[in-house]
Amino acid sequence: MTTKVRKKSGTADFFGSLLRKQIFIPIAALLLLAVFNLIADPSFYKISLGYNSAGDPVLSGYLMTILDYGSELAILAIGMTLVTAASGGQDISVGATIAISGSVILRVLCGTNSRPDTLQAPIIVAFLVACVAAMLCGAFNGILVAYFKIQPMVATLILFTAGRSIAAWVNNNELPIISDPTFSYFGGFIPGIPIPTPFFIAAACVAVIMLVMKFTNLGLYTQAVGINENSSRLNGLNPAFIKFLTFVILGVCVAVAGLIKVSRLSSINYSVIAKDIEMDAILAVALGGNSLSGGKFNMTASILGAYVIQFLTTTLYKFNVQSDALSAYKAVVVIVLVVLSTPVVRDWFTATFKKIKAGAGRREAA
Numbered sequence: 001m002t003t004k005v006r007k008k009s010g011t012a013d014f015f016g017s018l019l020r021k022q023i024f025i026p027i028a029a030l031l032l033l034a035v036f037n038l039i040a041d042p043s044f045y046k047i048s049l050g051y052n053s054a055g056d057p058v059l060s061g062y063l064m065t066i067l068d069y070g071s072e073l074a075i076l077a078i079g080m081t082l083v084t085a086a087s088g089g090q091d092i093s094v095g096a097t098i099a100i101s102g103s104v105i106l107r108v109l110c111g112t113n114s115r116p117d118t119l120q121a122p123i124i125v126a127f128l129v130a131c132v133a134a135m136l137c138g139a140f141n142g143i144l145v146a147y148f149k150i151q152p153m154v155a156t157l158i159l160f161t162a163g164r165s166i167a168a169w170v171n172n173n174e175l176p177i178i179s180d181p182t183f184s185y186f187g188g189f190i191p192g193i194p195i196p197t198p199f200f201i202a203a204a205c206v207a208v209i210m211l212v213m214k215f216t217n218l219g220l221y222t223q224a225v226g227i228n229e230n231s232s233r234l235n236g237l238n239p240a241f242i243k244f245l246t247f248v249i250l251g252v253c254v255a256v257a258g259l260i261k262v263s264r265l266s267s268i269n270y271s272v273i274a275k276d277i278e279m280d281a282i283l284a285v286a287l288g289g290n291s292l293s294g295g296k297f298n299m300t301a302s303i304l305g306a307y308v309i310q311f312l313t314t315t316l317y318k319f320n321v322q323s324d325a326l327s328a329y330k331a332v333v334v335i336v337l338v339v340l341s342t343p344v345v346r347d348w349f350t351a352t353f354k355k356i357k358a359g360a361g362r363r364e365a366a
Contacts, residue, residue: 082249087247104170105258138247142247145243146241184263187263
């Protein structure tokens with residue numbers, strides 16, 4: 001009898017500690033989606049080896065789709081997590097800024113001719129110019145938030161509204177097309193490698209940010225500013241600059257995502273590219289158990305959350321949910337996640353498990 005009581009108490013301690021971990025929410029969501037698809041249609045997990053139009057071997061299947069499109073969302077989640085932690089708000093202009101950076105890339109590669117036979121500049125040069133453009137957009141948002149004290153969602157509403165028009169203006173409202181097949185490698189497959197290239201790009205971005213977090217104080221300073229801006233200032237930090245820096249870092253992430261986006265089609269559609277992707281990026285941060293009001297964050301949980309969001313999107317498409325209805329389903333997920341991540345709910349779960357433990361202790365004593 002005593003052994004059973006101790007087991008129950010140990011189980012309560014385990015679940016109580018698990019609920020207090022930020023990464024619990026994305027893992028739980030991932031398991032729920034995985035089990036649902038396994039029961040509803042096991043073929044969801046089928047991966048087949050085929051050949052693309054160039055005759056190169058590629059892996060295909062729903063899991064590869066998640067790996068492919070979830071990677072660009074994971075890249076955005078890196079920057080969005082830092083912005084949320086430092087400023088206590090979100091950048092809703094990332095989709096429009098992706099359009100700007102993608103348009104800049106195509107402008108540099110095409111030159112004055114919207115449909116050149118050969119690239120007019122190296123791809124790396126085009127990407128670096130796009131990074132500068134996206135960082136300037138991030139700097140613009142960062143100045144409004146950090147130095148003019150404008151609420152992040154309001155400040156970024158400017159580029160959210162005007163960004164796609166700026167992107168169209170960059171290319172004189174033309175739709176440039178790149179015919180060089182090497183450009184499509186970034187959003188597709190590298191010949192001889194059957195795994196989507198965006199996954200490797202995302203892995204490189206994750207490795208870089210993890211090294212930065214490990215060998216610099218960026219994570220510590222970001223959390224300090226998000227938790228208490230005044231206290232961080234008294235401890236010698238510059239809260240305004242740290243907020244500004246997080247928006248610039250998000251700009252770099254946006255430029256990488258922009259490269260992937262325009263590489264997929266070797267062209268751009270200003271009004272459609274990265275449409276509503278900012279909502280998915282914010283949801284990835286929330287799904288990672290991070291407080292949307294700023295402060296402590298878990299980058300690993302946010303990245304995992306990005307793939308869970310893509311898992312959800314792919315699942316909805318698998319069961320023929322119309323694209324117009326996706327936002328409604330995701331809105332339900334947002335409500336559930338935000339409620340579950342609130343301190344009130346977490347404290348309630350913790351108190352419940354403590355009561356279970358206390359009750360088990362009393363039975364053991366009796």
